[in-house]
Amino acid sequence: MTVSRALEARDALEPDLDAQRDGEADAVRATHRYQVLFHNAAFGVIVSNEAGRILQVNGRMCEMLGHTQDELIALPLKDVIHPDDVTASARVRAGLISGPQTWTQFEKRYLRKDGSVVTVMATVSRVDDLDGGGPVMMGIMEDVTAQRAAEQALRDLNRTLERRVADRTAALARANKEMEAFSYAVSHDLRAPLRAIHGFSLALLNEHEAQLDAEGRHWLTRIQANTLRMSDLVDALLSLSRLTGGDLISVPLDLADLARSVVEDVRQAHPDSVATISVLDRLPAVGDPRLLRIVLVNLIDNAVKFCLTEEHPRIVIGGSAAAESVHLSVEDNGAGFDMAYAEKLFAPFQRLHENTQFPGVGVGLATVFRIVAHHGGRVWAEGSPDRGATFHIELPASRQEPVL
Amino acid sequence: MSADDVTILLVEDNPDDEELCVRALRRSQIKNEIVVAHDGVEAVEYLLDQNAGERAHLVLLDLKLPRLDGLQVLERLRADPRTHTTPVVVLTTSDEQRDLIESYNLGANSYIRKPVDFTQFSDAIRAIGVYWLSLNRQPPGSLGAVASPGRNVINTG
Numbered sequence: 001m002t003v004s005r006a007l008e009a010r011d012a013l014e015p016d017l018d019a020q021r022d023g024e025a026d027a028v029r030a031t032h033r034y035q036v037l038f039h040n041a042a043f044g045v046i047v048s049n050e051a052g053r054i055l056q057v058n059g060r061m062c063e064m065l066g067h068t069q070d071e072l073i074a075l076p077l078k079d080v081i082h083p084d085d086v087t088a089s090a091r092v093r094a095g096l097i098s099g100p101q102t103w104t105q106f107e108k109r110y111l112r113k114d115g116s117v118v119t120v121m122a123t124v125s126r127v128d129d130l131d132g133g134g135p136v137m138m139g140i141m142e143d144v145t146a147q148r149a150a151e152q153a154l155r156d157l158n159r160t161l162e163r164r165v166a167d168r169t170a171a172l173a174r175a176n177k178e179m180e181a182f183s184y185a186v187s188h189d190l191r192a193p194l195r196a197i198h199g200f201s202l203a204l205l206n207e208h209e210a211q212l213d214a215e216g217r218h219w220l221t222r223i224q225a226n227t228l229r230m231s232d233l234v235d236a237l238l239s240l241s242r243l244t245g246g247d248l249i250s251v252p253l254d255l256a257d258l259a260r261s262v263v264e265d266v267r268q269a270h271p272d273s274v275a276t277i278s279v280l281d282r283l284p285a286v287g288d289p290r291l292l293r294i295v296l297v298n299l300i301d302n303a304v305k306f307c308l309t310e311e312h313p314r315i316v317i318g319g320s321a322a323a324e325s326v327h328l329s330v331e332d333n334g335a336g337f338d339m340a341y342a343e344k345l346f347a348p349f350q351r352l353h354e355n356t357q358f359p360g361v362g363v364g365l366a367t368v369f370r371i372v373a374h375h376g377g378r379v380w381a382e383g384s385p386d387r388g389a390t391f392h393i394e395l396p397a398s399r400q401e402p403v404l
Numbered sequence: 405m406s407a408d409d410v411t412i413l414l415v416e417d418n419p420d421d422e423e424l425c426v427r428a429l430r431r432s433q434i435k436n437e438i439v440v441a442h443d444g445v446e447a448v449e450y451l452l453d454q455n456a457g458e459r460a461h462l463v464l465l466d467l468k469l470p471r472l473d474g475l476q477v478l479e480r481l482r483a484d485p486r487t488h489t490t491p492v493v494v495l496t497t498s499d500e501q502r503d504l505i506e507s508y509n510l511g512a513n514s515y516i517r518k519p520v521d522f523t524q525f526s527d528a529i530r531a532i533g534v535y536w537l538s539l540n541r542q543p544p545g546s547l548g549a550v551a552s553p554g555r556n557v558i559n560t561g
Contacts (some may be wrong), residue, residue: 187495188468191520195497196420199522203427230522 044141066113073261275313306334333388432530443470
């Protein structure tokens, strides 16, 4: 029941005393009205004197502190205020008593009877000359415990989150540093023995040729070729590991333009290719031009390479741009592959063809996969043996945070 | 001072690389004296030694070395007036960007990545010899100087 309804109800119960009602009755009625309002207020109200004695508390205040009215009136104010806030609270009261300010607002904590803490927003005013005595303090208290707890929880959560982000960032930085150290070690320590094997086997071949028969020379040649191949593998592994080490640049670009420029380079690298290569007119996308160029070089170079043995090699670079993503495909009619091995295609050092037939190290598509994944996109391939292959990449249409 | 008077200081800790490098130098008909330092401290001590310091030098410097590494060696050489202009060719396995940049920042004259292929390695050594022992001119007074293009010590044939 609301306060006004309660009053109406009381009014309705009271008989109309007409003109006989005297001033005293009016006063009683006003006092009663005031008391009903005071006790039913939705805010806690606490009245105390200059000495810090509680004179009056309302129902809400009792509820907030878990005490009865009688208990509270018997207690000194400082016994219900949180020990850490007693001094500040006394200072505020002293300030109000000495004036000139007559009211103020501040946050303070009370102790409930059960020992728990209630945080309130206190609006305290000085009331002079009440009952002819000294000034009294009237505090109107809004319980903000739940609000403050929620705020604190949010702050804690933010702090936890920040700490977690910092931890992850540090872990990532550490992993990157370790990776860097690893690459450095690989670059130095794996190449040096290879250089020795190559150098000394060549010395054997050059300076002791007379003591070697044809088979001996052949084996030495094989050692040499494998050393160089191993060296290529080490280099490829290194460049793959370094590929996405830097920051991803994200700029608008035309994949079709990029493809045309790559086609020219690839043609120069394969002067013996007679492939017809068509490139779509325009394909706007967003990404890192240097890295996407590497993607196109790998895809187009592969297409040309795997078409070399075809009589009428044909490569079609197509695609489409939609609101969410940009799709590019490189289709050839070359050697193709068995779909059963499709998932092996993008793993490093996986090769589906004999090295002698289609030479390569086996990191090209792994490189493509890595760069496209770094852009937040995806790659896939379709093909069948001797009937060509189509490689697809799909990039998000707009700027994305790099995917680590 | 002629090119023949230039001592080549090879700073190399790996005995295989040392042997290959000396072999490549000799195969390129480079007959200069070759001194080998096996770590950075040896290299600095040798070059900043009174007597060695009076000779002209070409330093072939590996980067990954025990005790003082190649970059630290380079830093010490550049800080000393006696070796301030001594030609230093970094000859390393590393192709790390930061090594390349740091070497030049510290005053390397050249940076060569040692190829695994010994034929290419020999070619690189021959080119280094032709350039630094024959073509290049150093400022006068520099202890690393080749005062004039020397006698033809390089048989490029």
